[in-house]
Amino acid sequence: MTKADLENGPTYGVRKAIIAIIAGIMILFLLGVLFGLTKAMLDNGAMSGIDFGILISTILAIVFIAFGAWKLWPIAAPEPIAPSAKKSRNLMIFVTGIGFVMGMAFALSGEPGDIALFSNGPINPTLAASILFGWLIIVPLVSWVWWKSVDEHEAAIYLQSSAVAAHVYFFLAPSWWLASRAGWVPAQDPMIVCSIVIAVWSAFWLYRKYA
Amino acid sequence: MKNRLKVLRAERNWSQAELAVHLDVSRQAVNAIETGKHDPSLPLAFKLSRLFHLTIEEIFDDES
Structure with missing residues (x-):
């Protein structure tokens, strides 16, 4: 098989699907645990050393699973990537990370059983200011840099x-x-x-x- | 628009990703041009022309 045929080569679809499903379920489960723990700790108003340890362990477990899935992810051959494509991809990952942090902040701000994103109830002004800073300053700035790089x-x-x-x-x-x-x-x-x-x-x- | 990119690439034993690096675009962009889903801009067409030492007409066929 020539390099020119690589895009028609094996895609390891089944292996990728198994890794994605298993890692995805585990990470979703741990994110649920993380969310529940954080919410409970914020509601209680105090965090013990054990709570902190559980929280850090959960975050480390998520990072470990994500890293493991990345290492196990099969690739036919190392694929070179153009500088502009790499910059665009990294900026997209960065914006997704910001979105995740903002989403978590939103979720933690809501009442139990409430979907914070679709709530019209009052919100903590400090939290609102932080999210607005991200949404109106950081995201547009990164989006502009991304747009110039694509x-x-x-x-x-x-x-x-x-x-x-x-x-x-x-x-x-x-x-x-x-x-x-x-x-x-x-x-x-x-x-x-x-x-x-x-x-x-x-x-x-x-x-x-x-x- | 039909083109000879896949053949020209194969002659040089380049993968789509390698051609993408030469053009400073994504692999998906090369794939889209090869399959006729995206017509390149004039600057990119000239870049391809210089890369393969061919005229634009020798790479792209606008009559099909």
């Missing part, structure tokens, strides 16, 4: 996806607003609309990039 193909599919997402918004928001005025559905929730638009944008973008 290649033309990525830029094209990103713009195509944004057009699809914009059309979803054009049709969804007024329809919901009208249906709500007619009394058929509850009042429009901007965060649900925003989440649907972002989900469609992301799904179409990933589909066009990898399919």
Whole structure:
């Protein structure tokens, strides 16, 4: 097999699927444990040494599993990567990390059983200011640097996806607003609309990039 | 747009990832151009032209 045929070579699909499923389930379980523990500790207001030890152990276990999955992940051959693609990928990982931290902060701020992202209840001003700083300063800044680093193909599919997402918004928001005025559905929730638009944008973008 | 990228790449025994490094784009971009899902911009077409020492018309076929 020549190097030119590598992209048609073995993909180790089954092995990748097994690693992804097992590691994914374990990490999700541990994230649930981490979330529950943190929430309980914040509610109690005090953290003992044992609590701290359990918390650190859980975080280390998540990191260990993620590292193990990464090491076990089969690759046909080391794949070179262009500097711009590497920069774009690293920035994307960075933004995802920020999103995860913001999501965790949101989740921990809500009442038990409440979906914080879709809540319209009051929120701690310090937490709100921190999240707004991330959302209005850091994320746009990193997004701009990312946009300057992506290649033309990525830029094209990103713009195509944004057009699809914009059309979803054009049709969804007024329809919901009208249906709500007619009394058929509850009042429009901007965060649900925003989440649907972002989900469609992301799904179409990933589909066009990898399919 | 049809093109000869896959053949030209194979002649040099390059993988898609290696060609992507030469062009400073992602591997997915090379794949999209090869399969006709993405038509490259003029700057990228010229980059390919210089890389393979061929004219743009010798790499891309706009009549099919």
